[in-house]
Amino acid sequence: MESKQILEEMFKFHGHVCWASAMGLRASIAALRELGVVRTGIAGELYCIVEIGNNHGARCFADGVQYGTGCTLGKGNIEKAGWGKLAITLIDVVNEKSVRVSYKPGRQKMISESSFMKKRAAGVPPTQIPQEEAYELVNILWDAPETEVLSVGEVKPHPFEDYGELMGMKPCSNCGELTSVAYLRVVGDKHMCIPCAGYGR
Secondary structure, X not given: OOOHHHHHHHHHHHOOOOHHHHHHHHHHHHHHHHHOOOOOOOOOOEXXXXXXXXOOOOOHHHHHHHXXXXXXXXXXXXXXXXXXXXXXXXXXXXXXXXEXXXXXXXXXXXXXXXXXXXXXXXXXXXXXXXXXXXXXXHHHHHOOOHHHHXXXXXXXXXOOOOOOOOOOEEEOOOOOOEEEHHHOEEEOOEEEOHHHHOOOO
């Protein structure tokens, strides 16, 4: 099992102690191991699909994934599938192979009975729950055998096509803010950003 030092470093990045970010980190470590690669610092090495959804109560999972894999929104090598699951597909872009790792509720009874989850179910934000209670739940999952808490798939071939960056920005005709040209919309004889145009995406 990994040293808890990386876990503590990830919590600093994430902003608070929670089980979901810990499991995102743990899933990332497993995926990196299976692919035989290390955390990336640049775009073009790894690409990650994280399956969380919008308003999903465990979105913290994604921060653990970003920290663990090095795939980030800023580098453009991570995307959200929007399926409401705690799972990732990590793609080794260079060698065109991938692996899917998902959270497996093997310790669900212990988790649901924890004081942390009882307070979360009552609507208490995670940042208002005492750290010792948060760590109690984190430890249940971090110290568990991998087979109890993660389902690690087979490494499979994964052809990967990089469509490149969308370059070029112009001011919106309405608000004047710089907008990527691919996201400007035509309104009459003007080019506007999506919020000003009133268009859907």
